[in-house]
Amino acid sequence: MFIADSLGLDFLNSIATPVDTPVDWIDDGDGLIDWLGQAKLVPPDELDAMRARALPGELDKVADQARALREWFRGFVRKHAGRPLTANALHELGPLNSLLERDEAFRQIVSRHGESGEGLALQRMRRWPSSGSLLLPIGEAMAKFVCEEDFSDVKACEGHHCTMLFADHTRRRARRWCIMAVCGNRAKQAAHRSRLKSRQ
Numbered sequence: 001m002f003i004a005d006s007l008g009l010d011f012l013n014s015i016a017t018p019v020d021t022p023v024d025w026i027d028d029g030d031g032l033i034d035w036l037g038q039a040k041l042v043p044p045d046e047l048d049a050m051r052a053r054a055l056p057g058e059l060d061k062v063a064d065q066a067r068a069l070r071e072w073f074r075g076f077v078r079k080h081a082g083r084p085l086t087a088n089a090l091h092e093l094g095p096l097n098s099l100l101e102r103d104e105a106f107r108q109i110v111s112r113h114g115e116s117g118e119g120l121a122l123q124r125m126r127r128w129p130s131s132g133s134l135l136l137p138i139g140e141a142m143a144k145f146v147c148e149e150d151f152s153d154v155k156a157c158e159g160h161h162c163t164m165l166f167a168d169h170t171r172r173r174a175r176r177w178c179i180m181a182v183c184g185n186r187a188k189q190a191a192h193r194s195r196l197k198s199r200q
C-alpha cells in the first residue's frame, strides 16, 4: 500500500479500506515491525533484534503510539491539504518536533559500491536504544513531507469511501485515484451503470 508517492502520506495510508472492511496494517507490534520493514525505514537486522529483545506487549505499546501519532498527523494534513503550507503551521507541529528531539542519529564513513565505481560514502545511521526509537524514522519521514512537499499537491482519492491520500506529482496534476485499477475502475463502472439506467 505504498502508493502515495510520499512516505509521510504512506504512513497515513497504513489504515485503509482496500475492499469493504478497514484494514490497519499497524494494529499491533508485529504489524508495525512489518510496515517499517516494507517502508525500508529500519534495517531488517535491527527489526529482528528489536523483536528478539522486546518484552511481551512492549511492541504493541509502540504500535499504539504510532497509531496515535498517525491520527494526529492525519488531522494536520487534512486541515492543510490543497494549499501551500506557511510558517504559521509551525505552532501546530509541537508533537512532531518533540519526537524529532529524541533522535540519536549520527554519521559513519562506509564503503560504497555503486554504478559510478567504488569508494567511500558518508552515511546517516541511528541508534536504536529502545523500542520507542522505532517511531523516530517515521517522525523523520513526516517532517520531510511537511518541509519538502507542496501541500497544494496533497489530495484525497476521489473513490467512494476511500480514505487514501497521495501527493499528485503528475505533470498536469490530474491524478484522482489512489490506485487506478481499484478506485478508478470502480468509479468508471458506477458511471457506466448510471448511464445505462438513464437510457432505459
Ligand SMILES: [Zn+2]
Binding pocket: 157, 158, 159, 162, 163, 164, 177, 178, 179, 183
Ligand atoms: Zn482510492
